[in-house]
Amino acid sequence: MSDREQTGRSIGRLVGRVESVLRDSALPQGAGVVGAVGQPAERLLWPVAERYNRTLGERFGEVTGLQLLLLLLSFGGLVTAPLWGQDYLRPLTLGAVWAVFAMGWDIQSGYTGYISFGHSALSGAAGYTTGLLVLHLNPELSLFVTVPLSILATTVLGLAIAVPSLRLRGPYFSLVTFVTVLLFYRLTKALSHWTNGLRGIRVDVFTYDLTLQYYMVVVPMLAVAATLTYVGRSDVGTVLVAIRENEDAVSAAGVDPTKFKLWSFVLSAVPMGIGGVLLAHVNAGVDPQTFVIVDNSIQMIAMAVIGGMSSILGPLGGAFLFVGLRDVFLVGLGEELRWLALWLLVLLVLVFARDGLFRLLWRALGALGGDRR
């Protein structure tokens, strides 16, 4: 171990100690009103949480009462959104699409620590497959044909990126994915007689009924969230995190890390394909600016970072927060200032709360309920 790492570890330990002191002293008694409301609420909800833990907890992770309340409220909020947020259906729909992207990025990059800048190429592959099929083959092609083909194309591209690059370690991998995006972008221009270049390809929307469209996006999103949470909590997820923490130890334990990294890419490519198809239909088209450019990959990363990497549900929350800020709350700032504010927020989270805002919230709820894990 290098000295730098040792210093890093001891700083980490120090921060950990400070955090635990703060938590022990401040939260349970000192939180005042929050604590006074939180603890009875926790006692009230605990029996429900216990039932959940006994039935589903093994597969999706155990929760305390307040954490379960947060999950149920979020779920209920999403499902009933057309009732309370008719004016915000568009951002909510986009938020759900980006949540799929952020979670797809997370299961690969967040879990294994192999940071990919290539995920916008994956979503682009899905969008462009749908677009090219509709434009050059048959405009009337059914979704039952285009959607599976698009997801398949994304998976194939994912494997084409992953097989040569995942043999490489650390930064080399990120670099190959980064260059892949630039190459994809150039190809959309170079092949513009097929792809219409920057103008892109028009794709029909699912439906003009915004409520229906919202559900057509949210339902797949929730399915992706449930599946990936399950995978993340399973042995596969454990191995992926182990790869991030110490790849040599994984090899030494007789597990082939390369195989698992490849699987994580497939696991990631399928949601990216789903998300890409959704975005193409929600945006009524596919073009390099909204799909391929490297900024899109970085936005996915930003959402995962804000929410909390390697937690699946964190990036989900991060995506809604990011899109909400981007498309609703910060719109008044104007184009450049809004982005500047967003990126500074991401930077602040990276420096001061690298576990992510939603993971902090999750832990705080757990601590309020007396959870000392």
Place this chain on the structure above:
Amino acid sequence: MLGDIASVIVDGALISAVYALIAIGFTMVFGVGGVLNLAHGALIMAGAYTYLSLVSDSILASVTLHPIVAFPLTIVVVGLISYGLYVVLVRTIEENVVITFLATIVVAIAFTELVTLVFHAQPYQYSVVPGVLQVQALGTRILYVELAAFVVSWVAMGLLWYYVTKTDSGRSIRATSTSERGAMLTGVDVSGVRARTWLVAGGLAGIAGVFLGGIGAAEPTMWLEPLALAFIIVVVGGIGSIKGSVAAAYIVGYLQTATGQFLGQSVRGIMSLVVLVVVLLVLPQGLYGTEFVHE
């Protein structure tokens, strides 16, 4: 045809020197701290816009300096920005490689937005050294700014070479890059070395930025292409190796120029990518590097 070949030879030689400058800074920062600085492209852009603001009367009306004054001033400013980036941001998070990596790309993107906010998205043309040199015998022409970029880049590389081989301050950079523990045991102030490396890398990026902006134009997306190139060059040359960076810069530079000339501008980047993939698979440690390993 002869003219085409001549212009590839000349253009390739000229632009590759600037690429080398970018790649050297990038690889040095990686060598001493293990930080993959994705904000390196932003420093290049900072160079172009700083120089533009100093010489042009359309940005800051009260400040119009002669290029001879503005050029060194730009190098200093960008060097200090780079130094500040390290001391304020990177130093506090560098123990976590992934977080640092992500933070630098966020800095790059935020900087792009800042530039768009201040200077707007349109490209700015500015001249560093005006004029064109006609080479009748070869049937080609060279911009003086390209020639200046070539000369200044090689002078900078020469000075850097002197610095890292002949002075203690520079040799401690190489020592840290070779073995951090070894350097520490022989009394090198590793933290100081890192800060110094960022300063030097920033200065080199500043030089490159002034010339890249002068040859092309200063615009908010100008950092992506050089950053990707620096990546490719560093991998081909071997991460951490200055000599490798120079050699690889010439390979990649010539490849870029030749594909651009003979196959069309739209496939320019594709050949470099092919070379990159081949090198990664056949020679993962690059021309002169040791293979990157997680410690």
